[in-house]
Amino acid sequence: MGTDLSGLRKLVGKESGEIPAPDKVSTSDIRHWCEVMDEDRTPCHETNWEEKHAPPAMLMAWTMPPLWTPEPRATVAPHERVLKALDEAGYDGAIGLHLDQEFFRPVSVGERLSYRVSLDGVSRDEVQTRMGSGIQVDLLYTISNSQGDAVSRQRYSLLKFKTLHPVK
Amino acid sequence: MPTTYEIQPYHSPPAPTLDWAEVAPYIGKLTEPRASMDEVTESDIRHWCEVMQDASLLYRDTEYARASPYGGMIAPPAMVQTWSMMGMGASMDQYRRGILENPDDPHHKVNAALEKAGYTGVVATAQEQTYLKPIRPGDTIHYVMGVVHMTKNDSYTRQGVGRYYVLYYRFTNQKQEEVANMTFRVLWYKPPMSTRRLYKG
Numbered sequence: 001m002g003t004d005l006s007g008l009r010k011l012v013g014k015e016s017g018e019i020p021a022p023d024k025v026s027t028s029d030i031r032h033w034c035e036v037m038d039e040d041r042t043p044c045h046e047t048n049w050e051e052k053h054a055p056p057a058m059l060m061a062w063t064m065p066p067l068w069t070p071e072p073r074a075t076v077a078p079h080e081r082v083l084k085a086l087d088e089a090g091y092d093g094a095i096g097l098h099l100d101q102e103f104f105r106p107v108s109v110g111e112r113l114s115y116r117v118s119l120d121g122v123s124r125d126e127v128q129t130r131m132g133s134g135i136q137v138d139l140l141y142t143i144s145n146s147q148g149d150a151v152s153r154q155r156y157s158l159l160k161f162k163t164l165h166p167v168k
Numbered sequence: 169m170p171t172t173y174e175i176q177p178y179h180s181p182p183a184p185t186l187d188w189a190e191v192a193p194y195i196g197k198l199t200e201p202r203a204s205m206d207e208v209t210e211s212d213i214r215h216w217c218e219v220m221q222d223a224s225l226l227y228r229d230t231e232y233a234r235a236s237p238y239g240g241m242i243a244p245p246a247m248v249q250t251w252s253m254m255g256m257g258a259s260m261d262q263y264r265r266g267i268l269e270n271p272d273d274p275h276h277k278v279n280a281a282l283e284k285a286g287y288t289g290v291v292a293t294a295q296e297q298t299y300l301k302p303i304r305p306g307d308t309i310h311y312v313m314g315v316v317h318m319t320k321n322d323s324y325t326r327q328g329v330g331r332y333y334v335l336y337y338r339f340t341n342q343k344q345e346e347v348a349n350m351t352f353r354v355l356w357y358k359p360p361m362s363t364r365r366l367y368k369g
Binding site for chain 1: 205206207209210211212214215218219221223255256257
């Protein structure tokens with residue numbers, strides 16, 4: 001223990017605003033994803049969804065933040081604030097625990113998705129794991145298309161833990 | 169027995185070198201024009217800029233680019249070669265399994281002759297690019313390439329005895345306008361211990 005997480009728990013239940021995906025859905029990004037996933041080299045473009053639709057399991061990729069930005073990014077969304085606070089409290093490691101995906105609509109090439117992230121929960125106590133002691137964070141992603149219709153809902157849990165040798 | 173470190177006695181016969189007749193027919197020959205795997209997209213440009221940490225607004229800000237002399241968003245010119253790169257499947261086939269996607273390409277014939285003659289080490293030594301027209305999102309890049317020059321004699325380098333050749337690339341867009349060209353100077357050398365063989369397979 002030793003870290004006061006009560007401030008973080010106040011953020012539980014809060015949702016971010018609508019965050020636009022950095023890019024439109026494009027065949028080039030779909031190809032890159034398929035190349036990495038298709039170990040047996042099944043031609044991705046021959047399956048019916050590549051023609052018009054992106055692979056559903058790739059949905060999370062469209063919501064991923066940029067690797068680098070010229071100006072430091074502001075942390076405004078509740079989930080970003082929690083993750084940053086945990087980083088500063090010494091929980092510098094992160095590992096995904098599980099991901100539940102629900103798909104409602106296909107995603108077409110050329111669409112610009114957007115998403116909201118709601119902070120579903122922060123574990124009350126430190127969880128003791130072999131990776132080190134950590135805090136579990138539960139997030140709920142709601143991904144929508146340009147018409148505002150929900151495309152998918154994804155529950156994502158991750159463990160922020162104190163690494164043995166801090167990676168800084 | 170003490171090792172000789174591959175140093176040959178003074179009166180040894182000269183080491184065999186490349187048979188020029190094997191490469192001569194393929195020098196100056198270019199491949200058929202090929203289209204890039206994808207059209208130019210803003211998302212690929214963003215990924216490239218993030219890795220290069222290139223903050224230019226010409227590549228990411230539509231409004232800024234429209235007011236610039238280019239009149240719209242452009243791709244980083246130095247990125248042009250990425251649109252001639254093969255897919256990951258074909259790369260894996262070539263570098264891990266030794267299966268070429270286009271085995272009849274003239275430059276592959278030159279490479280094969282060099283490898284057969286013992287020049288199994290490869291190191292890039294110089295690259296020069298000339299930019300002629302801006303590349304814009306939505307463009308499709310086509311390219312031709314081939315070996316246009318090779319040194320007639322062995323060069324003695326710190327890497328080993330080797331030959332230099334010049335790979336030439338020409339990039340065009342969907343309107344058949346030349347957007348860029350590139351030369352790539354490569355040293356093929358006889359390494360004391362072939363690192364290439366170590367990594368093969």
